[in-house]
Amino acid sequence: xxxxxxxxxxxxxxxxxxxxxxxxxxxxxxxxxxxxxxxxxxxxxxxxxxxxxxxxxxxxxxxxxxxxxxxxxxxxxxxxxxxxxxxxxxxxxxxxxxxxxxxxxxxxxxxxxxxxxxxxxxxxxxxxxxxxxxxxxxxxxxxxxxxxxxxxxxxxxxxxxxxxxxxxxxxxxxxxxxxxxxxxxxxxxxxxxxxxxxxxxxxxxxxxxxxxxxxxxxxx
Amino acid sequence: xxxxxxxxxxxxxxxxxxxxxxxxxxxxxxxxxxxxxxxxxxxxxxxxxxxxxxxxxxxxxxxxxxxxxxxxxxxxxxxxxxxxxxxxxxxxxxxxxxxxxxxxxxxxxxxxxxxxxxxxxxxxxxxxxxxxxxxxxxxxxxxxxxxxxxxxxxxxxxxxxxxxxxxxxxxxxxxxxxxxxxxxxxxxxxxxxxxxxxxxxxxxxxxxxxxxxxxxxxxx
Numbered sequence: 107x108x109x110x111x112x113x114x115x116x117x118x119x120x121x122x123x124x125x126x127x128x129x130x131x132x133x134x135x136x137x138x139x140x141x142x143x144x145x146x147x148x149x150x151x152x153x154x155x156x157x158x159x160x161x162x163x164x165x166x167x168x169x170x171x172x173x174x175x176x177x178x179x180x181x182x183x184x185x186x187x188x189x190x191x192x193x194x195x196x197x198x199x200x201x202x203x204x205x206x207x208x209x210x211x212x213x214x215x216x217x218x219x220x221x222x223x224x225x226x227x228x229x230x231x232x233x234x235x236x237x238x239x240x241x242x243x244x245x246x247x248x249x250x251x252x253x254x255x256x257x258x259x260x261x262x263x264x265x266x267x268x269x270x271x272x273x274x275x276x277x278x279x280x281x282x283x284x285x286x287x288x289x290x291x292x293x294x295x296x297x298x299x300x301x302x303x304x305x306x307x308x309x310x311x312x313x314x315x316x317x318x319x320x321x322x323x324x325x326x
Numbered sequence: 327x328x329x330x331x332x333x334x335x336x337x338x339x340x341x342x343x344x345x346x347x348x349x350x351x352x353x354x355x356x357x358x359x360x361x362x363x364x365x366x367x368x369x370x371x372x373x374x375x376x377x378x379x380x381x382x383x384x385x386x387x388x389x390x391x392x393x394x395x396x397x398x399x400x401x402x403x404x405x406x407x408x409x410x411x412x413x414x415x416x417x418x419x420x421x422x423x424x425x426x427x428x429x430x431x432x433x434x435x436x437x438x439x440x441x442x443x444x445x446x447x448x449x450x451x452x453x454x455x456x457x458x459x460x461x462x463x464x465x466x467x468x469x470x471x472x473x474x475x476x477x478x479x480x481x482x483x484x485x486x487x488x489x490x491x492x493x494x495x496x497x498x499x500x501x502x503x504x505x506x507x508x509x510x511x512x513x514x515x516x517x518x519x520x521x522x523x524x525x526x527x528x529x530x531x532x533x534x535x536x537x538x539x540x541x542x543x544x545x546x
Contacts, residue, residue, distance in 0.1 A: 109508045113474065113501050118446045121471075125499040156497045156522035157377070190527065193413035226338045251341075254333065277376050279345040281333050288329045302376035307410065307525050 125153055133161060144171045147297065147315040154311035157303070165290060165298045170271060171316065173295045177243060177270035179320040181205050184243045184313055185235040186306075187228045187252040187276075191245055194310025199317040208242070210234040229255035241270040243316075247309030250276045250285035257288040272296040273312050275304030345373055353381060364391045367517065367535040374531035377523070385510060385518045390491065391536065393515045397463060397490035399540040401425050404463045404533055405455040406526075407448045407472040407496075411465055414530025419537040428462070430454040449475035461490040463536075467529025470496045470505035477508040492516040493532050495524030 116124050129152050133140065136158065140148050144166045151160045178184075181204030186192045192209040200207060210216050210231040220227040228249030235242055236259055246252045253274050259265045274289040274296055276282050286298045297312055336344050349372050353360065356378065360368050364386045371380045398404075401424030406412045412429040420427060430436050430451040440447040448469030455462055456479055466472045473494050479485045494509040494516055496502050506518045517532055 109477070109504075109511060110474070112504045112507075114504075116500055117444065118440070118471070121446075121500050128499040153499075154497065155525065156499065156502070188413075190410055190414040190530070193408075194410040194526070220338070224337065226341075251338070254330070257329070277374065279348040279373075279376065280336055280341050282376070284332045284334075287332075291329060305375065305525070305527050306414070307527050310410070 122153070129153060132158065136161075138162075141166070143169070144297075146319060147171055147312055150311045150315035150318075151299075151308055154307050155305075159301075159303065160299065160308075163300050163303065165296075165300055167290075167294070167296045170295045170297050171319070174243060174271040174273075174297070174316040175319045177241065178205060178313075178316050179203055182241055182243055182270050183208060184245055185209065185231070186309065187211065187231060187246045188248045188306045190306035191247045191309040191313075194307060195245070195313050196317055199314075199321055203317075203320060208235055208238070225255070226251040228252040232256050232259070236265045236267075239266045241267055243271045243273065243313065244269050245273040245309040245313050247273075247275050247304060247306035248277065250278065250281045252276070253285040253289055254281065257285070257292065260292060260294060269294055271316075272298075273309050275299040275308045275312065277304040277308075278302060342373070349373060352378065356381075358382075361386070363389070364517075366539060367391055367532055370531045370535035370538075371519075371528055374527050375525075379521075379523065380519065380528075383520050383523065385516075385520055387510075387514070387516045390515045390517050391539070394463060394491040394493075394517070394536040395539045397461065398425060398533075398536050399423055402461055402463055402490050403428060404465055405429065405451070406529065407431065407451060407466045408468045408526045410526035411467045411529040411533075414527060415465070415533050416537055419534075419541055423537075423540060428455055428458070445475070446471040448472040452476050452479070456485045456487075459486045461487055463491045463493065463533065464489045465493040465529040465533050467493075467495050467524060467526035468497065470498065470501045472496070473505040473509055474501065477505070477512065480512060480514060489514055491536075492518075493529055495519040495528045495532065497524040497528075498522060 138161045183206045185208040216227050216230045220230045229251045232252050232255045289296050358381045403426045405428040436447050436450045440450045449471045452472050452475045509516050
């Protein structure tokens with residue numbers, strides 16, 4: 107089994123710490139200096155994607171990280187546009203602060219209403235979340251239509267309670283870039299991955315980074 | 327709401343088809359010619375990541391796509407290393423062919439055994455899957471340690487039934503590249519993303535592409 111000789115011997119508990127060391131070193135090599143306020147969020151996204159492009163692509167509204175951390179620490183719940191993002195979020199830490207996770211995508215009435223109104227299920231899910239009438243972290247990793255619906259509701263004054271934070275990181279080719287630009291133009295706390303890239307894994311990584319910061323353990 | 331003017335008007339049902347058109351056009355612009363046998367798998371990974379690097383990074387063993395399609399069509403089940411990959415796989419289509427989804431990561435005894443033996447939970451999960459003694463599609467999108475454990479078991483003759491297919495696309499910085507090289511050196515059908523990139527979303531996208539090909543509808 108000589109192929110195994112090439113493996114680094116790193117204990118399971120140390121893999122993540124070693125990964126973050128490598129990320130920090132390579133960012134330094136590239137001459138990238140991250141805003142200390144958002145540094146741990148950016149690094150966790152790079153950790154989850156192995157894609158250093160995020161060092162430049164992630165856009166934070168003023169104090170977005172601190173605002174998100176404070177909201178989650180105060181028991182704010184999270185809504186996602188996909189089950190995959192929901193699966194990736196650390197529910198244990200979220201629950202520790204009193205927060206829960208909402209995801210409406212599989213609800214039968216969501217599919218029916220989406221079909222009837224010619225909208226995506228993800229857009230309807232954002233309406234369902236808004237109807238809860240409580241502050242939420244909206245984590246959108248897949249559907250630009252979800253971001254567009256949030257924008258429309260906010261612009262039309264149709265959201266009784268504004269989002270605590272919008273994590274806007276859908277991925278793809280149709281209206282993805284545009285949907286993110288819409289969110290960046292809003293006066294609502296947001297963390298957005300500009301460009302085409304993103305994903306449910308990126309959305310989950312951002313929410314988890316905020317949760318770990320809220321726990322005082324940025325690599326929990 | 328002038329920001330909305332920039333959006334393309336694409337009906338929900340047409341978003342994916344339009345995305346694949348854009349991907350095909352941009353691959354052509356880049357002069358990339360994909361192997362027709364694996365083309366739809368590669369395109370679905372680009373669709374899920376917006377990352378054209380996968381056009382060059384995905385490595386297929388001989389007839390890996392056809393082998394995976396045939397296995398799933400025959401009712402082969404899938405095991406994943408994370409709940410996130412499990413969440414992203416189309417269980418409806420998988421079940422249509424008789425296949426199920428295994429994921430052992432949350433089992434209490436997995437965590438206990440991992441701690442006791444100094445292994446990762448993901449590595450133990452691969453042992454649990456092997457102990458089922460049936461052909462499986464092993465979809466690994468996160469943990470290189472899962473791939474390493476598969477390699478060790480195969481090399482030591484400890485797998486009573488060989489994998490139908492290994493989807494080896496973990497992401498990260500510690501032993502990720504090396505774990506994939508190990509799998510590429512095996513005489514076992516595999517689809518591997520060479521390099522650091524990958525992810526649970528990529529693992530799910532590959533399995534879904536195979537499922538849609540098995541259904542005769544590559545964009546179902």
